[in-house]
Amino acid sequence: MENAKPVRTAEERSRAPLFHITKRLSIPKWEAWLIRFLSFLGALVLIALFAYLTFGINPLDLYKTMFKGAFLGKNYLIPTLKASAKLLCIAVALAPAFKMKFWNIGAEGQVLAGAMAAAFIMHEFPLLPNGLLLLIMCVAGIVAGGVWGFIPAAFKSRFGTNETLFTLMMNYIAAKIVDYFYNSWKGVKSALGMINGNMLQKATFEKGYLRYLWRDSASSAWYQSEDTWFIIIAASLAAAMYFYLKNTKQGYEIAVVGDSQATARYAGISVNRVVIRTMIISGALCGLCGFLTVSAQSHTVSSEIASGYGFTAIIVAWMSKFNTLVMAGVAVMLVALENGSQAVTNAFYATTGFPTSSASVISGIFLFVIIGSEFNINYKINFRRKTREEA
Amino acid sequence: MPENPAAVEFIKLTKYFGGMAANHNISFSIRRGEILSLLGENGSGKTTLMNMLAGIYFPDGGEIYVGGKKVSIKSPKDAFELGIGMIHQHFKLIDVFTAAENVALGAEGRLNLRQTKAKIEEICEKYGFELDPDQKVYDMSVSQKQTLEIIKLLYRRVEVLILDEPTAVLTPQETKSLFGVIRNMRDDGKSIIIITHKLKEVLEVSERVAILRKGEYIDTIETSRANELMLTEMMVGKKVTLNISRPVPENTAKLIEVRSLSVMGANSFKALDDISFDMYGGEVLGIAGISGSGQRELLEAIAGLNKTQPGSEINFYPGGETDKVKSLIGKSPKEIRELGITLSFVPEDRLGMGLVGSMGMPENMMLKTYNDNGGVFLNHKDPEKYAKQIKDTLNVATPSINTPVKTLSGGNIQKVLVGREISSAPSVLLTAYAVRGLDINTSYMIYDLINEQKKKGVAVAFVGEDLDVLLAISDRILVLCGGKSSGVVDARKATKEEIGLMMSAR
Numbered sequence: 013m014e015n016a017k018p019v020r021t022a023e024e025r026s027r028a029p030l031f032h033i034t035k036r037l038s039i040p041k042w043e044a045w046l047i048r049f050l051s052f053l054g055a056l057v058l059i060a061l062f063a064y065l066t067f068g069i070n071p072l073d074l075y076k077t078m079f080k081g082a083f084l085g086k087n088y089l090i091p092t093l094k095a096s097a098k099l100l101c102i103a104v105a106l107a108p109a110f111k112m113k114f115w116n117i118g119a120e121g122q123v124l125a126g127a128m129a130a131a132f133i134m135h136e137f138p139l140l141p142n143g144l145l146l147l148i149m150c151v152a153g154i155v156a157g158g159v160w161g162f163i164p165a166a167f168k169s170r171f172g173t174n175e176t177l178f179t180l181m182m183n184y185i186a187a188k189i190v191d192y193f194y195n196s197w198k199g200v201k202s203a204l205g206m207i208n209g210n211m212l213q214k215a216t217f218e219k220g221y222l223r224y225l226w227r228d229s230a231s232s233a234w235y236q237s238e239d240t241w242f243i244i245i246a247a248s249l250a251a252a253m254y255f256y257l258k259n260t261k262q263g264y265e266i267a268v269v270g271d272s273q274a275t276a277r278y279a280g281i282s283v284n285r286v287v288i289r290t291m292i293i294s295g296a297l298c299g300l301c302g303f304l305t306v307s308a309q310s311h312t313v314s315s316e317i318a319s320g321y322g323f324t325a326i327i328v329a330w331m332s333k334f335n336t337l338v339m340a341g342v343a344v345m346l347v348a349l350e351n352g353s354q355a356v357t358n359a360f361y362a363t364t365g366f367p368t369s370s371a372s373v374i375s376g377i378f379l380f381v382i383i384g385s386e387f388n389i390n391y392k393i394n395f396r397r398k399t400r401e402e403a
Numbered sequence: 404m405p406e407n408p409a410a411v412e413f414i415k416l417t418k419y420f421g422g423m424a425a426n427h428n429i430s431f432s433i434r435r436g437e438i439l440s441l442l443g444e445n446g447s448g449k450t451t452l453m454n455m456l457a458g459i460y461f462p463d464g465g466e467i468y469v470g471g472k473k474v475s476i477k478s479p480k481d482a483f484e485l486g487i488g489m490i491h492q493h494f495k496l497i498d499v500f501t502a503a504e505n506v507a508l509g510a511e512g513r514l515n516l517r518q519t520k521a522k523i524e525e526i527c528e529k530y531g532f533e534l535d536p537d538q539k540v541y542d543m544s545v546s547q548k549q550t551l552e553i554i555k556l557l558y559r560r561v562e563v564l565i566l567d568e569p570t571a572v573l574t575p576q577e578t579k580s581l582f583g584v585i586r587n588m589r590d591d592g593k594s595i596i597i598i599t600h601k602l603k604e605v606l607e608v609s610e611r612v613a614i615l616r617k618g619e620y621i622d623t624i625e626t627s628r629a630n631e632l633m634l635t636e637m638m639v640g641k642k643v644t645l646n647i648s649r650p651v652p653e654n655t656a657k658l659i660e661v662r663s664l665s666v667m668g669a670n671s672f673k674a675l676d677d678i679s680f681d682m683y684g685g686e687v688l689g690i691a692g693i694s695g696s697g698q699r700e701l702l703e704a705i706a707g708l709n710k711t712q713p714g715s716e717i718n719f720y721p722g723g724e725t726d727k728v729k730s731l732i733g734k735s736p737k738e739i740r741e742l743g744i745t746l747s748f749v750p751e752d753r754l755g756m757g758l759v760g761s762m763g764m765p766e767n768m769m770l771k772t773y774n775d776n777g778g779v780f781l782n783h784k785d786p787e788k789y790a791k792q793i794k795d796t797l798n799v800a801t802p803s804i805n806t807p808v809k810t811l812s813g814g815n816i817q818k819v820l821v822g823r824e825i826s827s828a829p830s831v832l833l834t835a836y837a838v839r840g841l842d843i844n845t846s847y848m849i850y851d852l853i854n855e856q857k858k859k860g861v862a863v864a865f866v867g868e869d870l871d872v873l874l875a876i877s878d879r880i881l882v883l884c885g886g887k888s889s890g891v892v893d894a895r896k897a898t899k900e901e902i903g904l905m906m907s908a909r
Contacts, residue, residue, distance in 0.1 A: 260779050
């Protein structure tokens, strides 16, 4: 080995690397939660440093504002919960697909398809009784979402197409179709964008509103709030999906296909059938969410009404490891973070010049640390131990 | 400089995975110009130890000396610089490159294929290899690929070669020629470490053998003073008997008839070509062949998992009655079950095909039967009962029956799989590499279970890689070669050499 140039000195050669990473086989539950809790505190400290060092904001004020903006009082708590419900609904819809390792990135499009179908019915049949109209809208939304889920699944089964790209592209198709119906269909005046927007058409106004299902009463009983219904429906969906995945044969088949398609075939499960069926369910639930958004939130349709939650829901699904009950907590956390940091920038912009984009910085730091804590739960970093006889 | 330092010396080398010590305080040395076998059961830490020498893992404690100097090997590149190279069980070659291109890849200096080729030919001549530098890897047989891997190391002037289970994929004849070149390399002053669990090979090729058990170093002994039983006892840690029983078949009746079976492989060549044979109840039919000769496709075709070509016939005779023939061609595993045929299959890929790794024992018990009762809900109770039964009767070591089976050791995974397949009271039992990677005690337990089924009148197919085992347990042996049948031999009369020739006949 004469001609091999010594790249490092002998001393360097004999020294261990600064650190190396090993995978943990298991970790006690309490230790995992301790790591999560410490990470949470760590995130708070980092955000405090950021806010204090850049704009001199008192961290205590910051966190007070943040908490208030997310949770305190009817004006903040209900919007947070409602947005969480929408996010949860989509995440629950993704759960069976992801459990099957079918990477459905198309929730946004499936929600839009459902919303579009519901809005279309609302626009075309304003004279139906509200109850019947809502029912048809709901079915239409579910069917449209289901079709949007079926198409990529069918192509995957038949031709082996990549579901990630396919579902992603389906989002843009849905968005452009909605754009067309919103802007141009039947001319500007009667396009879908005008649903319930024309105050003069008294007869059609407020048709297809979920809250008017229990009509004519000025009192605001809890069941007359569409916010309540949105939240109740999303929570029940999460519970039902948890049961479906755990205790039904179809749920079992989904888990087997997700673990190994060869095992599924070995067991006599028709993989294609399960994939298509599950994607129809996934798409249909997204479609249901689209219907809810139209009838209980926006009362109109546009390519913006999914508000990007189709993508945020992917984070929710992953962070909760596809457990739909955990998803509820994660969804609330993400929305509270978003609303809270928004409140912070609103409150401090005028006094300190804290820019709006710092809301993203705050939620970015938070998510980075929280997700990073999962790394520490799964892996261990071993630092070089000091050896006395080094030389 | 000390006199003639060892090529490699380990001092108290330790490596933890999670909280488990995969290697604990291992100290021994490898001399220059010797062939050393590293012997141990699966999970004893052989590969972990060698991976630390080859720079794949970094030790948690202890020291490595190479040529008398303390070293720290942080990457395979460091290992190469120290003259250490490892050939893994799964070859690391680029399929679409030629032999010479693979050798040049990652080597130091400018790319000069002509020089590389000349050097390869020089190496071949020196040690007695046969290799065409211009051949593409995808055209090579397994043994040629292995040769190429060895040449790759020699080209980089490696002085210490580590071979991980080098004979697992070779015929007896190929093994012989491999041992020939290994001896030539030793005579040239190189140190060769062979990781293995095959005792006969240890005794045949190596001068010394180092034994590991459960991550601990046991001893190094001269092979001239060792024998199989003694090595086994050191490896297992207690007395064992090495006899596989072979009950005489009784009341044999033809249960499965395979005629001109052909199956297409991945690249539109025939993975199976015109195979015909019979399986009898109460008999073990061994299936021999170099790995990848069509064994997997054969079992999967019978089990209804592989599409057969037109003209193929697979017939099942319930209870051996020839007038009640049922064809299995074109039937899915589910349809075969619905015909009332209990066909059990222990596939080669235990976690990838036989079991659901992320699930516990009960969910794995119901894999084939979950849909037998009506309704939409799962029945969790009966599978739990079966799981407990199998855990008790087969001594499955698991913290709880609900622990995901992928976290169990290889032997326990196989117990769960075999246990489930046997508990369905099959009439046909297909097994592929049933004891691969298992420790000796579990292997013998599996042999016993197979013989038990045989005595019950089950037709057993046993695909194996160890010819000694195949010859000991089978009644007849079907030999496959490149997807074609080389014939069926009587296992009581055939010899290893005879079967080896049939495996490689062209």
